[in-house]
Amino acid sequence: xxxxxxxxxxxxxxxxxxxxxxxxxxxxxxxxxxxxxxxxxxxxxxxxxxxxxxxxxxxxxxxxxxxxxxxxxxxxxxxxxxxxxxxxxxxxxxxxxxxxxxxxxxxxxxxxxxxxxxxxxxxxxxxxxxxxxxxxxxxxxxxxxxxxxxxxxxxxxxxxxxxxxxxxxxxxxxxxxxxxxxxxxxxxxxxxxxxxxxxxxxxxxxxxxxxxxxxxxxxxxxxxxxxxxxxxxxxxxxxxxxxxxxxxxxxxxxxxxxxxxxxxxxxxxxxxxxxxxxxxxxxxxxxxxxxxxxxxxxxxxxxxxxxxxxxxxxxxxxxxxxxxxxxxxxxxxxxxxxxxxxxxxxxxxxxxxxxxxx
Numbered sequence: 001x002x003x004x005x006x007x008x009x010x011x012x013x014x015x016x017x018x019x020x021x022x023x024x025x026x027x028x029x030x031x032x033x034x035x036x037x038x039x040x041x042x043x044x045x046x047x048x049x050x051x052x053x054x055x056x057x058x059x060x061x062x063x064x065x066x067x068x069x070x071x072x073x074x075x076x077x078x079x080x081x082x083x084x085x086x087x088x089x090x091x092x093x094x095x096x097x098x099x100x101x102x103x104x105x106x107x108x109x110x111x112x113x114x115x116x117x118x119x120x121x122x123x124x125x126x127x128x129x130x131x132x133x134x135x136x137x138x139x140x141x142x143x144x145x146x147x148x149x150x151x152x153x154x155x156x157x158x159x160x161x162x163x164x165x166x167x168x169x170x171x172x173x174x175x176x177x178x179x180x181x182x183x184x185x186x187x188x189x190x191x192x193x194x195x196x197x198x199x200x201x202x203x204x205x206x207x208x209x210x211x212x213x214x215x216x217x218x219x220x221x222x223x224x225x226x227x228x229x230x231x232x233x234x235x236x237x238x239x240x241x242x243x244x245x246x247x248x249x250x251x252x253x254x255x256x257x258x259x260x261x262x263x264x265x266x267x268x269x270x271x272x273x274x275x276x277x278x279x280x281x282x283x284x285x286x287x288x289x290x291x292x293x294x295x296x297x298x299x300x301x302x303x304x305x306x307x308x309x310x311x312x313x314x315x316x317x318x319x320x321x322x323x324x325x326x327x328x329x330x331x332x333x334x335x336x337x338x339x340x341x342x343x344x345x346x347x348x349x350x351x352x353x354x355x356x357x358x
Contacts, residue, residue, distance in 0.1 A: 035108065
């Protein structure tokens with residue numbers, strides 16, 4: 001039964017600033033890129049498609065979507081501590097990821113304003129959407145008397161440099177896997193409303209439409225650059241980014257498996273469904289996709305998750321840092337070995353269907 005008692009903290013009170021999660025190889029990062037190279041991109045082969053997507057972004061279909069309704073005005077103290085903590089972790093990771101996109105798109109828009117107007121406007125509108133998402137998620141955290149100091153994070157987080165082509169690959173996949181993650185949760189809770197313990201989930205249907213449009217924009221941007229999909233290097237990079245995003249997704253889902261069970265989902269089944277659907281969708285953009293139905297693929301992925309959990313347990317111990325490092329080293333090497341073996345599983349070629357030779 002939903003608790004409708006007034007919140008202990010009055011409306012308008014200042015929530016506690018949450019200490020950000022420790023940065024690891026699997027936590028969301030902040031990125032920068034080569035702005036000159038991005039500005040110089042020739043978009044002519046996909047300009048019509050890019051302008052069509054730009055018109056959709058201008059339409060701003062979700063302008064009034066991210067408004068909190070009365071269902072938020074209640075206490076959430078009825079949530080058990082474990083569900084509460086894993087949900088807060090989910091909110092933090094999602095908020096940080098959306099804010100990371102906002103920062104990158106905002107800077108791209110600013111740097112390209114007088115050099116590539118089409119891209120500059122598109123990135124401005126993408127940044128608008130990401131700002132809404134991160135702000136809405138941070139407001140949800142305030143329901144649990146917590147918030148992220150996003151302004152402070154821009155000054156303290158390290159920025160990772162990605163070449164423009166890496167940005168395109170990575171953001172495309174981030175948006176598409178985000179779509180499948182959100183829509184899968186939404187559809188499940190639509191069928192099983194008894195598991196919907198917080199109103200945020202009702203916003204996922206139209207929210208993931210933003211993710212889908214963003215992914216479509218980066219798909220068109222990718223297709224405008226022949227070197228990103230019609231040669232052997234592109235095939236290697238596509239496999240690399242697909243695998244990197246999928247491993248990150250699996251690891252984070254299993255790190256927070258309590259969150260998924262709290263909404264009635266089996267974490268492993270959810271993870272594999274999202275990976276399969278994202279892989280299928282990626283056939284519209286990449287020259288190759290991964291053979292996720294290969295008998296070794298998901299078993300090795302599961303071993304990566306298990307090894308990551310063992311390393312996390314070592315991190316939480318009170319042993320000296322040097323001892324922890326030595327204990328984790330063989331586990332990390334074993335995990336890397338599984339990732340390499342998944343990478344060399346023969347991929348599925350999709351470009352020949354478009355008349356492009358292997």
